[in-house]
Amino acid sequence: MALVAFALIALIALGSALGLVLKRNPIHGALFLVVNLGSIAALYLTLGAEFLAAAQVIVYAGAIMVLFVFAIMVLIPGKEETGPDPRRPWRLLALPAGAILLMLLAVYVVGAPAAPSGRATSGGVEAIARLLFTDYLFPFELTSVLLLAAMVGVLLLARRRA
Amino acid sequence: MIADLGIVFGRVLFVMMFMLNLGGILTWVERKQSAIMQDRIGANRASIRIPLIGVRLRILGLLHPLADAIKMLTKEDFMPARADRFLFSLAPFVSVFFALTAFASIPFGDTLRVGDRVIPLQAVTLNVGVLYVFAMLSLGVYGVMMAGWASANNFALLGGQRSAALMISAEIAIGASIMGVVMVYGSLDLQDIVRGQGHPLFPQIFGEWIPAWGIVTQPLAFLLFLTAGIAATKRIPFDMPEGESEIIGYFVEYSGMKFGMFAMADFLETVVIAGMTTALFLGGWQVPYLQPDGFHFPWGAVATLPQVLVALLQVGAFVVKVCVMIFVMMLVRWTLPRFRYDQAMRLGWLGLFPLSILNIVLTGIALLLAGGPA
Numbered sequence: 001m002a003l004v005a006f007a008l009i010a011l012i013a014l015g016s017a018l019g020l021v022l023k024r025n026p027i028h029g030a031l032f033l034v035v036n037l038g039s040i041a042a043l044y045l046t047l048g049a050e051f052l053a054a055a056q057v058i059v060y061a062g063a064i065m066v067l068f069v070f071a072i073m074v075l076i077p078g079k080e081e082t083g084p085d086p087r088r089p090w091r092l093l094a095l096p097a098g099a100i101l102l103m104l105l106a107v108y109v110v111g112a113p114a115a116p117s118g119r120a121t122s123g124g125v126e127a128i129a130r131l132l133f134t135d136y137l138f139p140f141e142l143t144s145v146l147l148l149a150a151m152v153g154v155l156l157l158a159r160r161r162a
Numbered sequence: 163m164i165a166d167l168g169i170v171f172g173r174v175l176f177v178m179m180f181m182l183n184l185g186g187i188l189t190w191v192e193r194k195q196s197a198i199m200q201d202r203i204g205a206n207r208a209s210i211r212i213p214l215i216g217v218r219l220r221i222l223g224l225l226h227p228l229a230d231a232i233k234m235l236t237k238e239d240f241m242p243a244r245a246d247r248f249l250f251s252l253a254p255f256v257s258v259f260f261a262l263t264a265f266a267s268i269p270f271g272d273t274l275r276v277g278d279r280v281i282p283l284q285a286v287t288l289n290v291g292v293l294y295v296f297a298m299l300s301l302g303v304y305g306v307m308m309a310g311w312a313s314a315n316n317f318a319l320l321g322g323q324r325s326a327a328l329m330i331s332a333e334i335a336i337g338a339s340i341m342g343v344v345m346v347y348g349s350l351d352l353q354d355i356v357r358g359q360g361h362p363l364f365p366q367i368f369g370e371w372i373p374a375w376g377i378v379t380q381p382l383a384f385l386l387f388l389t390a391g392i393a394a395t396k397r398i399p400f401d402m403p404e405g406e407s408e409i410i411g412y413f414v415e416y417s418g419m420k421f422g423m424f425a426m427a428d429f430l431e432t433v434v435i436a437g438m439t440t441a442l443f444l445g446g447w448q449v450p451y452l453q454p455d456g457f458h459f460p461w462g463a464v465a466t467l468p469q470v471l472v473a474l475l476q477v478g479a480f481v482v483k484v485c486v487m488i489f490v491m492m493l494v495r496w497t498l499p500r501f502r503y504d505q506a507m508r509l510g511w512l513g514l515f516p517l518s519i520l521n522i523v524l525t526g527i528a529l530l531l532a533g534g535p536a
Contacts, residue, residue: 027246
């Protein structure tokens with residue numbers, strides 16, 4: 001049952017990832033990425049990490065990707081306006097880069113210790129909150145400073161424009 | 163096994179039928195309510211003629227939703243020549259889908275005990291139910307944006323952008339205003355939040371008289387959530403994304419049932435917001451003084467009831483509360499004029515959002531003084 005669910009979701013995730021890479025239309029690509037992020041959230045759900053799944057959908061699919069799609073719709077001009085891509089040969093670099101990434105991932109996956117099986121049920125809000133505010137307090141606060149800096153930067157840019 | 167599957171199916175079916183039927187009737191409610199408020203008679207023409215006696219059956223215009231459906235289904239399904247065919251057809255389904263699924267984690271009752279089974283009266287039991295509803299509402303934006311873009315019409319695209327911007331600013335205020343409630347009841351599970359609202363408020367002072375409903379413990383959050391919720395449904399006074407007759411909205415190119423589905427999604431979102439308001443602020447399925455074994459009145463009287471009757475009373479209370487909330491939201495719709503786009507944006511970002519943050523801070527201070535969640 002769990003295996004069938006995993007296979008189905010993994011298939012959707014892979015298919016949408018391929019769609020993102022192969023589609024020429026940037027909007028279609030972005031929407032495929034939304035599907036991909038959603039299927040990753042579904043994988044979290046099958047592992048019992050409900051909070052992580054909800055956060056994944058809210059933050060990535062519901063907020064960041066909406067801004068992406070928004071920006072693509074308004075800002076990215078069509079092919080007829082930009083003409084052919086001047087850096088087309090650069091795309092060949094994707095093959096060796098992808099191969100290196102695949103190799104690194106393979107080495108990591110094979111060499112990684114077996115996943116702890118008992119932790120899956122403690123993916124609730126309380127467990128994550130306790131970890132965030134005890135063991136990982138410093139990175140957590142650092143992230144908030146980073147977000148604040150980004151926010152101040154946006155305000156500065158918007159003010160200069162006005 | 164079969165019985166378990168049947169129970170799950172029944173729970174889901176109840177929520178789905180509740181949503182769909184309520185959404186359908188809302189078109190009638192809206193017409194009749196506006197008619198009463200504006201001193202008109204309202205929709206009363208659709209009728210079925212009974213063949214032999216020749217009597218026209220009108221039943222207060224209740225046949226109008228049916229006539230609407232027949233009209234929508236038989237109209238030409240037009241698609242612009244340069245439209246993105248797939249996304250154009252997908253957009254209304256995305257809108258309706260996320261509006262329908264959003265209701266799944268809202269509890270419509272406590273638990274029903276049949277034999278040795280304990281059935282939770284909730285389509286899906288999630289320990290992050292609040293976040294789930296929020297996530298589904300935020301995904302609804304895609305239907306609108308896809309519709310605007312796929313129409314290959316610049317006005318529709320602009321309408322889609324307007325709408326997405328409005329929905330995002332409304333959702334941020336919704337998320338921030340919910341936090342106060344989550345802090346007070348100490349859980350992200352909607353069922354836990356509703357159960358927490360059954361406890362008496364300040365028993366040392368008021369005795370058992372006042373239940374700790376969210377509207378009492380979080381009055382500011384209630385107002386903020388309701389305002390932001392009405393904005394999220396894209397209806398008057400926040401209907402500048404659609405503005406059916408004046409401004410061109412994202413569904414200008416849609417006709418037939420696809421157009422009907424966008425209208426349907428708005429009604430379904432109204433039901434979701436009403437359901438959320440009920441669960442978070444109006445005690446959900448709680449009936450005052452009703453405990454699992456019957457009524458315990460604060461003056462000492464006790465009336466024991468069978469468990470089935472208690473469950474029925476709770477589900478009934480939830481349905482009544484949702485209907486009252488929908489009625490209030492529709493009253494607002496027919497009372498206020500439409501905001502201008504910049505006014506709505508200013509209200510969202512400079513009004514609702516900072517006030518929600520203030521509410522979180524105030525709630526934190528109050529909880530610190532009171533010593534922990536209720």
